[in-house]
Amino acid sequence: MKKLFACLLVGALLAGPAHAQVEPIDGIAAVVDEDVVLRSELDRAIANIRSQYVGREDQLPPAAVLERQVAERLVLLKLQVARARDTGVRVGDQEVDQAIAAIAGQNGATTQQLVAQLAADGLDFEQFRDSVREELMIQHLRNRFAQSEIAVTDAEVDAALQAQAGGGQQYHIAHILVGLPEGATPEQINTAQQKIEGIKALLDRGEMNFAAAAVRYSDSPNALEGGDLGWRGRNEIPSAFSQLVAEMSPGEVTAPIRGPSGFQLVQLVDARDGSQAGTQMATQVRASHILIRTAEGTDPAEARAEADTLHARLVGGASFEELARTQSQDTSSQANGGDLGWFMPQEYGPEFATVLAGLRDGELSQPFQTPAGWHIVKLTGTREADIGDQSRRAQVREMLGRRKLEDRWERFVREMRNEAYVDLRASAPDDDAQAD
Template structure:
């Protein structure tokens, strides 16, 4: 059973109560200072907890300017929320989830920073709202535990199949959400409805003239302000960001082929001739990822070899490689990384972000063909050699990962609500409100 702050204070309250009772008539009525409002499995919710949370909710509603519901209705709602939280905290306790003081301090500092406050200023702001920093820390700790419980319990319930990913990528919604975005500007030379051939030709010549000026370095924004009939002419023709999937043909294909800063040739539409400039782009299919081809020898301290002996062995192997012995053969003989030792220590092509910081830092500062001096990581002592570097287009893999993430997020809220109902139904709850 969890230790409640109210439980810790109860002996002190009782002592104060008894000292007062001695000076009162024998039949004086004793006033309860706290009481249980709900039993939740192996724990309880106290009236003091309910009162505090009720005050917080009332302040939040008041700040929004909304009308408060009747207190008995709000109390039931808040109590139900506390019951659900309590169940999750008990799950976290049984699962061994703990929040260290360091983690808690960092979380509180982050909250203060997001509000442009120091921790001291944050504490003062809480006091003005009738809360103490200790109360806030306890609430943050509870929320961090609940968050981790949900990550473990809800995430394992979410299943996204390969077929779901493929279907999403092929759907209009998937194409829209994952398509490249362009920041565009437009110059429009208008054509009235039912324009004569001469009017169309004149507009064509005007658009061609502007296009040539732009090719020769003219300022697009200035020409848009002075010559465009578009709605955003006074903003330099800027249209803002547009998804590739939102652009009608032939704009989608023409804009996709542009490099940043380039303009299209005049494009005829129902409203006139358009010249589009690509100001910027983001997202889309092209995702280049740096990869490194590396091999290493790993030596681990053990009960029969101390850390110092391990370091000395790594130094000797480094000297043997420098003297001309085969890196691959020494790796097969000495390396204690079972995944790479049989292959001469090779990790093949790998994303640096997948490696521990110590290994990644040493690898990044090593030249191709250069053997590093022995260094330590959480796994032990390494000697590494960079065999090559390259940039790989991981577009398809990146798009699949994006789709997987979107689908998982979409399912999360539904699974969360289902899981909360399940744990609520399975728990023993007795309300005494």
């Protein structure tokens, strides 16, 4: 069950208890607007991080630095959940149950087996549920943000497809970010520049490897993963350093780069041929759905109640196709009895994909919520297919949008952090990255 927490679940890893022997300590580690991070929460989160580095403890920063890094993650988690609540994001028990069932299913287990495994690992299931609920709320908030802020042009899709057809290179990259707030003062810019230059000097002298420096000094949310950004095509790399990366050798690190989020160091970890010649097989699903929209001015409770009523009628034997034609508010599929045709599971968003992953062919879902409203889905088929141009373009568009979202979302979260009242009561170590 090692993959249990990779599905949703930075928040679950951070917030859930690590081992039974970790005793909660009363006290407040941070005040975040009107919320708090308890000392016991912070200690459990640190213990979880340490458990992931068993045998590699030398890669972790000093205890005080690790405490600061993890405390910042918990602060950002609190801020995102609070913003989601303030903007009307709600996640019901059924949606949480479906997400947990999907997590269990992806790991070849039932929900009951997952509960037993969590207990064997000393993890509290109710706290796990709460963490899943919070991560789903943040997902909904990100989806709303993406819909309003992120656009991918046809020209960008064409360029990405051309690069794939030409067998363009792919690059495994990592980064270290020294963040700057919006409207940074000259003093803040100078301090950040000195810090990034100090980190680069440490790397050049061989006093620290890149991953360890990222864990210790980076302001990026992926700092504790060594700044790893994974494999990307050149078109997926921010234009500020895509040309540099293309000319680098594995292991090489750029000079400091000033970007919209602050100063960065980028390392090329490895490179490979990205050719996608031949057929491209993928898993497709066919499903039908009924949608009850939750537009502006609509009472969410009424929409949920209507979806629950329709689900009860379906369980009682009503025709899915007939109800979709007469009750669904999705005009594009209504006339077809709710049939969405064959599509990639992620094509209609992560909520759809999560629910579909937990269904068998012919099975009906419980009502679940997306930014569009409340859905009931029936999975009617699954197949392996050579995806056509339309599906390939949709995949590429989603991939480009996800990459754009990463940087925009990171800035959005940093703005929330800068605007919030945060009192960190954990120790704050001196930064030793300034010396050359």
